[in-house]
Amino acid sequence: MSKPTTTLPEKSQDITGKVWKLTEINGQPIKLKNPAANPYFTLNTKDMRYEGHGGCNGVGGTFEIKQEVMRIKFNQGMSTMIACDDLDTEHAFTQALLSADNYSVNGNILTLNKARMAPLAKFILQK
Template identity: 30%
Template structure:
């Protein structure tokens, strides 16, 4: 009987040693938000109304220097970001100074970036929040591909 208990004990220890090890570098949301292009889908609940022959606004958070770079509808912008967990803040934002016929969306986009406090990711959708309110929504992708689709009339932006 003692041999059976001993064998059961040995088997249990052996099974315990066979558990799967956790990955050395688990992927986090931070890994997916960085070094990707994020195209603007909505701004304060409204679909962006880009005039004809203009490009879609986008941004990119670059991991190496904590730089944010992007295009706001008329001008290119740049600045810094601070990321900690789901907290996100933009600072030192600046842009080129081209004038375009309708600057309302660009002005609103830059103002919204200054109010971002946190973010969440659901699949390929990135949402920026101020408090509990969603203030901007983006979709990941390649800006050049999106521009080609827009010219061919194939892009449809749905309200989230």
């Protein structure tokens, strides 16, 4: 008797190992004083850590993911403490990560969500 096979999501739905650049926060396009410092994150499944940049400071920590049901949890991690012009965006970005409990993917757009509320943040796949 053969083992039942588990269907995994298509590779395009796999959000790990990719760089996701922030485009919207709480339904509003981000406005950066320094566009070169666009917040982003990536998920590393080797050690189950996320890392990225909030625009001013590096961010990182551990995460848990259940891709088959599109659930995610970012755990509070480390952050550097440098002040800059885009701290409001950075704070909102960090709060969106820590508040998210699920996500959706539509093409190259990733949306982080909490429960069934409006999206917390939208990201575009960095190529």
